[in-house]
Amino acid sequence: MAKVTLTVNGRTVSGECEERTLLVHFIREKLGLTGTHVGCDTSQCGACVVHMDGHSVKSCSILAVQASGSTVTTIEGLAGQGELHPVQAAFKEHHGLQCGFCTPGMVMTAVDMINRHGGNLDEATVRAELEGNICRCTGYHNIVKAVLAADAEMSAGRQAAE
Amino acid sequence: MGIEGIGARVTRKEDKRFLTGKGRYTDDMVVPGMKYAYFIRSPHAHARILSIDTAAAQAMPGVIGILDGKQLLADGIGNLICGWMIHSKDGSPMKMGAWRPLAADTVRYVGDAVAIVVADTLGEARDAAEAVVVDYQPLDAVVEAVDALKDGAPQLHPEAANNLIFDWQIGDASSTDKAIAEAAHVTTIEIHNNRLAPNPMEPRATLGIYDGAEDHFTCYTTSQNPHVARLVMSAFYNVAPENKLRVIAPDVGGGFGSKIFIYPEEVVCLWASKKTGVPVKWTSDRTEAFLTDAHGRDHVSQVKMAFDADNRITALKVDTVANLGAYMSLFSSSVPTYLYATLLSGQYAIPAIHANVRTVYTNTAPVDAYRGAGRPEATFLLERTVETAARELGVSPAELRRINFIREFPHQTPVIMNYDAGDYEASLNAAMAAADWNGFAARKAEAAGRGKKRGIGMSCYIEACGIAPSAAVGSLGAGVGLWESAEVRVNAVGTVEVLTGSHSHGQGHETTFAQLVAERLGVPIDNVNIVHGDTDKVQMGMGTYGSRSGAVGMSAIVKALDKVEAKAKKIAAHLMEADESDIVLENGELKVAGTDKALPWFQVALAAYTAHNLPSGMEPGLKEGAFYDPSNFTFPAGCYIAEVEIDPDTGTTDIVQFVAADDFGNIINPMIVEGQVHGGIAQGIGQALLEGVHYDENGQLLTASFMDYAMPRADDLPSFKLSHQNTPCPGNPLGIKGCGEAGAIGSPPALINAITDAIGTNALTMPATPQKVWKALQSAH
Amino acid sequence: MYATSYHRPSSISEAAALLAATDEAKYVSGGMTLIPTMKQRLAAPAALVDLRHVADMKGIHIDGSRVRIGAATPHAEVAASSALRSACPAVTVLAGLIGDPHVRHMGTIGGSIANNDPAADYPALALALGATIVTDRREIAADDFFTGLFETALEPGELVTAITFDLPEKAGYAKFRNPASRYAMTGVFVARRGGSVRVAVTGAGADGVFRQADMEAALAGNWSADALSGIAVPSSGLLSDIHGDSDYRANLVKVMAKRAVLAAG
Incomplete structure (x- = not known):
């Protein structure tokens, strides 16, 4: 098990997970942010795109441990509560x-x-x-x-x- | 029309949750104690299962249980069924081979489920699955339907000799043959309709929850029709009686037909939840989706079209072989029969039609309805044949179509359908004008100067939607009625809940259905909630497919609204001491016609619930339900034109314009209708240019991911030019025909007609990949 | 994915030491190939040594006519480099055609070169530019580096740290994408330096990236697309799959080579 620390949507979060845990599963299952989706297994469909350190990335092709220390923005964090970007x-x-x-x-x-x-x-x-x-x-x-x-x-x- | 009523371009009520990540799909569901399932699937296209050894796997970390087909059989879980009976022309019933949710003795396609592993994490479930030893004895496999019919082909099911499921016909063979024999010209062509993978972006998923204390099951699932799922799982699969089984289809990420059917995984996860004592969630990965979601199309047809000396079509003869895969999926038998051959008259007055259809088992994934379901196959066949005939006869393709258009309604075709309304020339003219058809020659010359081969092609489609009159489909073999239900609940403050048996998985029902209520009752759409997708909330419904939610689902709402309005008028008349027949409902008020007396809607609703002053004998409350059973199919029709440029060096097709002119009857929300057409066209272009499921000769799937199955992407497509013509449907109260499938039906032949026009050779199969087009050009030279 | 472990070095020497210390360990840079492969359980490294935080492996440096691109430099950074765009636009064009924007934000030149996928773009660039592959142990000429499908001259544990090459006078890249995967079904990189021309083909060869000698000779005598018209590209040795057979790929080699020359100007 590894400890992963991220800044997600402006909030610092930490969690334990297996090293093989993908960033998308960390976001969905550990953080409960289910807006980021999984639509394929081969890094093609882009349903899992989040921003990591200011750039769009496919969170299904990155391990959570690789992302540790990064700043991540998901769809839930794009605009303020109740607002639309x-x-x-x-x-x-x-x-x-x-x-x-x-x-x-x-x-x-x-x-x-x-x-x-x-x-x-x-x-x-x-x-x-x-x-x-x-x-x-x-x-x-x-x-x-x-x-x-x-x-x-x-x-x-x-x-x-x- | 009000600003939010029928015909208004209202933005969608459901969008905010999807745009902010608050949509709730099945895989998002988490319940206490939930565990993860992984299915062990056959790596062979055809094999006997000699043994399954789970001992080592059972001992692995996190494993809760491993269950196989023998245990499932022992617990009395039933086989999956096809719910539409087709009889062969010799009168014998279709040959339905046993489809066990978990194969017990034989596997018949790569992906056939063999066992389920339930573990604490998906990773652990998959680790354990690798430790399960399944001993297979491989058998010979057959992939192509035409091959499966040959002597000596591998046999899939003992029930079906020579893999033949049924040999069915429609129309009159003798008059058709006679007309062909006497024809001035006969066009003969072989038509292939390529096998497709539906690929909604949300993979299938299910969460089975067994509550031992209540002896009750809950099934979250990615379904287009949760009530049908509950009915089938109760009545045929012995999962639980209906009152002990709740099926919830929450937000569903696209279906396109593939989520109509009840698959093994729903049944097995519910059963496994009871066996293991934990909630069991399974989510398909994309490769499993390619392997096990029901595929679409896969026809091979021989066609003869006869013409008289005036270029009028005198007969059409079709002989089709349809591949249904390894098992008969839920509605598979209806697709190449009543959803296909009944549309073979197209937009044309054809005196004699005969179609023969043989359906066949092969060692491939089951094939069932995919967007259009039978109607794209009919349209592609007909529009490629008419185009070919125009080229052979030296007539312009538009002219040949015009000569043969049906112009009087109702029109009875020789293949069951009775067209109720249409104006095919209006769509043809609109499309040709939008495409600047007459300016094509100049554009072609200009493109030639740049070394490009430019071509133009059209397609005039018709479809039968709004499925369907229950008695009619019952007489044709359907196992269910195809009505729809609705309940309109007016709250005491005048806000409204509509419970519908339709299911929205992208269609925008929460908006369009609310627009209907706003139009009728004068309440803002924000005051209307649409409730769907839960068998505990909505009593019964038939779901969403076949472009039926507007024509059938909304008609049920209209019927319920009629009852609500009638009761509200009675109350208002009583309160205002007026005659009931003088009450009108306008702009959210119940008024006495010709006077200034009026009561706001909410006040009448409140009066219904306070019940202090109701007409004598009236029950309190304002809530009405209705079932609507359509009297006929609806017949959307239109004309599509594609213009392409071919790069002769590489065979690449560039779609330089795509025009759609559709007659959907009346339209509730043009924005949503346009979106449906856009998506349908993209899938049609996908079929024409990009998509194709390929198995190798051993039944291994070569296109098992997006790395090998070409999905249409943004840069494969142009923006589309749309227009609508309107001959309202006389058969339902809103005059709606339906718009969900037209794009996928009308576009493939327009593309192939355009490409073959550009390259000057007519022989080209879908998908017309760059390689195929390049090779066609080489052989033409 | 099978279980694995994770290590994050900050220097080349630390990375090499970590890799040496673990059996079945693999370097991971952007991970755009390795992670999907692990997800499919087709690769099972017991440990991953992450190169994304090794500063010495990043960045683009142009010193006179010599270009050095750190192996851990993402494709997006190469594609967006204004210095490279003015020095040799074919390099930025190629980088901008790899994968999609999200993949380009993560995937790196070193990963592409070291993996030597037969449909990857960078091997064509390296071979056509006569690049040098710099590792933690030595320098390897591109001509000696790519040895077969997913095969390179790298020894076990050897780490690509940079790619260097001399700027060409002219260079161009043309790619025909696989309609499904968007990888190169055929990609041709052409480069001229002095009287010497190199033509490298990716996506088409059954043994991976290769040089097309007939085209090199023709272009050395006459740097124009027309010079390639008379060349017959043999289909033997080319890939065949459901998207394109070897005849079609042979045609694409020629068409893409012409387009690459036109792009080079």
């Missing part, structure tokens, strides 16, 4: 989700994408950047719309703040 709001506004299972990974991916490309996204870039996330419900049409809308809104917000 602009990306979450855009997914709702543009119907970028149906069954909701891929959604947390999609949203975390979109936030990372906007962080890296801020204000410069176009449809082709968004589609290319979604390579690591599979959705079976939406045909991606409205996900792409939502990401572009969130990018525009967040970029306008940044400009207004400057």
Whole structure:
């Protein structure tokens, strides 16, 4: 057994787990944060995407012990209680989700994408950047719309703040 | 329409929980004492089980119990069944081989469950599973349905000689043959419909809980129809009587048909919970999903279409062999028969049709309904054949379709269906305009200048949805009625709960059903809660599949709302001392027509519960239930156009535009309907270009993960151009036809017609991978 | 996944000592191949030695014409390096085509090189650029490093610490992705330095990454895509699977080589 210490959604948490425990299982089972999902075994679908030290990663392909000491943000920590992050709001506004299972990974991916490309996204870039996330419900049409809308809104917000 | 009523583009009530990680799926459920299950599965496509030795494994750390098929059989747990009886044309019933939840003597496909290991952790369960020694005697296997019918093929079930499940027909053979013999032109083609894996993003999962004190079972499961699950597990599998079995399907992450069926794992986890005394949770991994979720499609058909000298279709003859896999899944027999051959008239007036269908056992995963279920197979066959005929006849594909469109309704086809309403030319015209069909030649020339081969293709589909009239399907062999139930509970403060037998796993019922209530009662949708997915809350229901929740599920709600409204009007008339027939319900008020007398909705609701002043003899309360049994299927139809560019160097297909023009009748929420179409098109494009389940000749699954099974990703797809035409369905109170499957039905032939148009050769099977397209181009040169 | 243990060194020497101290131990860097393989129980290291915190194995350094990329540098960092983009854009293009954004945040050049997956991208780069694989024990020329499917010249316990190469005059990479896995079904990296041209092919060879001598000769005489038109790529020795047989891959080798030359300019 190993001790794992993480800062998750702004809170420092520690727990014992087997060394073979994946980060996603640590998050879901030890921390009870079940918004992060598992949709495949081969690191393809992206339902498990969280941010680790500011970057999107697939928590199904990282051991919890590897992540120990890191800062992790999950879907539950993206916005304040009862609030929606602009990306979450855009997914709702543009119907970028149906069954909701891929959604947390999609949203975390979109936030990372906007962080890296801020204000410069176009449809082709968004589609290319979604390579690591599979959705079976939406045909991606409205996900792409939502990401572009969130990018525009967040970029306008940044400009207004400057 | 109000801002939240029918027709409004309302954002979804359910979204916030999904967007913030608060969705609650089966694998999220945790109950005290819960343990984890791992299933030992056959690595062989076909083998006898000689022995199972669990002694070493039982002693391993964390192991609670290991149970096998002999124990299951001894406890009287029944075999899995197919619930739709089909008779062969010689009158004999279909040959249903035994499907044991845990195989006791023979395994028939890779993934067939053999034993369950329950342990403290999943890792420990899997460690122990590796220590279980199963001694198999491998047998020869057969994978392709056509091969399984051949003399000397390996035999799967003693009940089914030559692996033939049934040999069924529909339509009139003699008039069809006569028309073909007399035809001016006959188009002959072989059509393959590729086998698909449904792949909802949430893998199947189940949590079985046995309460020994109450002798009661609870089953959390990823189901599209929890009541059907309870019915089948009680009536056929001997798990427990219905009053001792609660089935809960909480948030479910997509289904596409694959979560209709009752699988071995639900049954075994419930039984194992009783045997071991602990709650037992099993969650499929993706490879198990590929191995054991019911697959879709897998048809091979020989087709002849006859034309007269005016290019009118005079007959269609179809001979189909359908692969049903190793066992008959719950509704497997209905898919290649009544959901398929009854749609072979398409949008066309065809005087004579005959279809023969043979279904076959093979050493592969069971095959059952997958988005569209039979209708994509019919549409692909028909639209590829019509396109081929247009090329052979030298007629434009649009013109050939126009000549043959059905234009008067109702229209009785030669294959049971009676189409109630439609305007096929309206969708064709809308799609051609949106696609700028007439400008294609210029675009093709421009693409040629860039070294690309550009092609365009269309597909005119029809489907039968809103399944289904119970008496009709009963006469065709269905084991259940296909009505739906609803209960509308108005609370004393006027807020509303709707209990429905439909189940939402992405469709947005919590929003659209609330919109219906808002439209009728004038209450905000925030004041309406939709309750579904729990057999303890909703009495009975048939679930969600076959694009039925709008046409059937909402019609049941309408019936219950009618009763609620009638009672509310009686109360209002009594309170306002007016005649009941003068009361109107508008904008959340019950008014006396032609006067300024009115009572707000909540006040009438309160009066129903205070019961201080009700009409004489009236019971207190405001709660009504209804069952709705449809009078006919509904018939969504439309036209899809795909335009593609082929890179001749690599065979890569780039979809440069995709147009969908659909007639779904009336629409409750256009935003949600568009989302359904988008998703369906993506799955159809997946079938056409990317997806295919492959087994090797020994029955080993080669596409057992996303590393080898190509799922459509964002960069494989374009944005889609959608439009809606509307001929309201006359058969149900809301005029709804259903929209859930159209995209998956209409799109594959449009793609293949476009690609074959681009490359100038008609022989191309799905999925049209870059390699296949490149090879087709090489052979054409 | 089978049980394992975990160690986190902060220096190369500590990493080597930890690995030597445990039977059946493996280095893990980004883990993008190793962890999924362990999940499938196809690998069962008794111990993992994590390289993500070894500072000496990270970073991109360009010194004149010599480039050094630390083995634990993630693909995303290579893809986003503005210095590399101006010095040799083909390198950043290749790094940006590996996996997906999340995989690129974790996966490293050292892991890719040491694993030598026949469909990985970096081996083509290393071979075409005539790179040197630096280990904790020695330096190995790329020509000697890749010895077969998932096979390299690394000795047991030997650790790749960096990749170095001289900047080429021209270089380009073109990749045809497997439609399912998105790995290279065929990827071709071309590079010219002086009169010498190297063409390395990944994803297509039954024995892993290889150099295409006919193309190298043709391009040395005439650096243009047209120079490759007359070359017949034999299908023998190429992979065949459900996504592409050896004939198709032979075609892709040629098409991707042409596109790589066009990209190189």
